[in-house]
Amino acid sequence: MGKIILDGNVVAQEIRDGLKTRIEVLKNIGIIPCLATILVGDNPASETYVKMKGNACKRLGINSIRVHLPEETSTSELVETIIELNIDNSVHGILLQHPVPTHIDERAAFEAIDIRKDVDGVTSSGYGQTALGFGEYPSCTPAAIMKILEYYKILIDGKHAVVVGRSPILGKPVSALLLNANATVTTCHSKTSNLSEILKQADIVVAAVGKPEFIKGSWLKQGSIVLDAGYNKGNVGDVDYNSCYEVAGAITPVPGGVGPVTIATLMKHTVESAEKFYV
Amino acid sequence: MGKIILDGNVVAQEIRDGLKTRIEVLKNIGIIPCLATILVGDNPASETYVKMKGNACKRLGINSIRVHLPEETSTSELVETIIELNIDNSVHGILLQHPVPTHIDERAAFEAIDIRKDVDGVTSSGYGQTALGFGEYPSCTPAAIMKILEYYKILIDGKHAVVVGRSPILGKPVSALLLNANATVTTCHSKTSNLSEILKQADIVVAAVGKPEFIKGSWLKQGSIVLDAGYNKGNVGDVDYNSCYEVAGAITPVPGGVGPVTIATLMKHTVESAEKFYV
Incomplete structure (x- = not known):
């Protein structure tokens, strides 16, 4: 495939569109x-x-x-x-x-x-349910990343996904969701000794490290799928966009990538919760 | 270091020895x-x-x-x-x-x-707490694997651990425990396309796949630490012991490796629970 900008705004719009009728139904009761x-x-x-x-x-x-x-x-x-x-x-x-x-x-x-x-x-119970494959509400950013991959029909099954970051609401749950979607998952973090060597093998890269423009294009495999969950001062992500853009097969921009899908996912979960409480 | 047989019986004995006084204290009340x-x-x-x-x-x-x-x-x-x-x-x-x-x-x-x-x-809450780093009772086999590594003073921090298997009470929680101990963790499974290539990078290998003698020595890196959580018919693990023994720096036997430590860990958790309920 050619290079793809993974536009989060269109994914978010699709999520919102799917919610409108459901919100109407709830309002009618x-x-x-x-x-x-x-x-x-x-x-x-x-x-x-x-x-x-x-x-x-x-x-x-x-x-x-x-x-x-x-x-x-x-x-x-x-x-x-x-x-x-x-x-x-x-x-x-x-x-x-x-x-x-x-x-x-x-x-x-x-x-x-x-x-x-x-x-x-964010609860440990919620995390546990997500990781074991039956969670109702995975953390919104991890869920958004999965939704972007789904929207753009990016194959996960059998692929090697490398997640950089291990926070309880981002690195850990996105690792769990990718694993449940049949990726081979490597979770890296500040103690990882050979990050660039590991990233070089990744078909899918999730940057969730909280450091501006940390991940460089030279660390990536040609054609890899790059999802940038970071959002730092100066409107930049955890990925050095320009250098990664050159190497990646597909990449989320910042802003306009994972962020809007995260917020739309939060809306979706809220509507689903309202449905469960009352319908 | 020279080649080490990671003898689970001595680890289990240490756990049991540590419980004796605690059980006495409980009995006295x-x-x-x-x-x-x-x-x-x-x-x-x-x-x-x-x-x-x-x-x-x-x-x-x-x-x-x-x-x-x-x-x-x-x-x-x-x-x-x-x-x-x-x-x-x-x-x-x-x-x-x-x-x-x-x-x-x-x-x-x-x-x-x-x-x-x-x-x-085994509960999702228990799993979630373990994965987020504050679980009281991690699954016994994963906890046993961590205990063996600790007993034999095997460095985890910054090492690349590869877990083969992703079951809710073995592959997933041992991946979580290794991650929390600062390993870079790759979780592999039946959909992993290049298992031997990934294992070749592993400093620590956990076999939790449920297939007799599945993992071969030729797939391993020289000097790697091999923990075999499998137990199959014919008293064999998930690791092809003879070929892995040749390559590994340290290896758990089957039987007498992870198994006895798992049972001792179950005893320990039961005693701890009794202490929490009543002391």
């Missing part, structure tokens, strides 16, 4: 899907992300509740807030924006989310 | 740790495994309850049995012997086990 977002502190990037998610809800006619807690919020106060949202029947999805301030036990907060409302797959 | 095993049907290999686990309990002075259900047991009957053991305060660990007859939904049965008694890490 008096239910409006609702996503609650929780932001702790004043990280400007996090504020932007939360705003984008709220806007995405608005555009689709989904309700959103925005909870903004001060920087000095304690773990137990945050958990309290989550429990209130758990028992609020009007809320179908809960998203705690990562990262929270360092004095908070983020894991304890994630674990407090009711699995039925864990639309971003 | 009137608590006897208790493992319940559930066997469904009459698979002779499974009967042997269950008997070995019961014998291991006896040798350590741990109670064991053996539940043997007929082949025709339904999923809901099996789940009922598990729920009874969940609420039985004298039981600290529940082990459902895999595999169950094919008409049973094994996953549903596993999921019914109370996570506090899931001493073999």
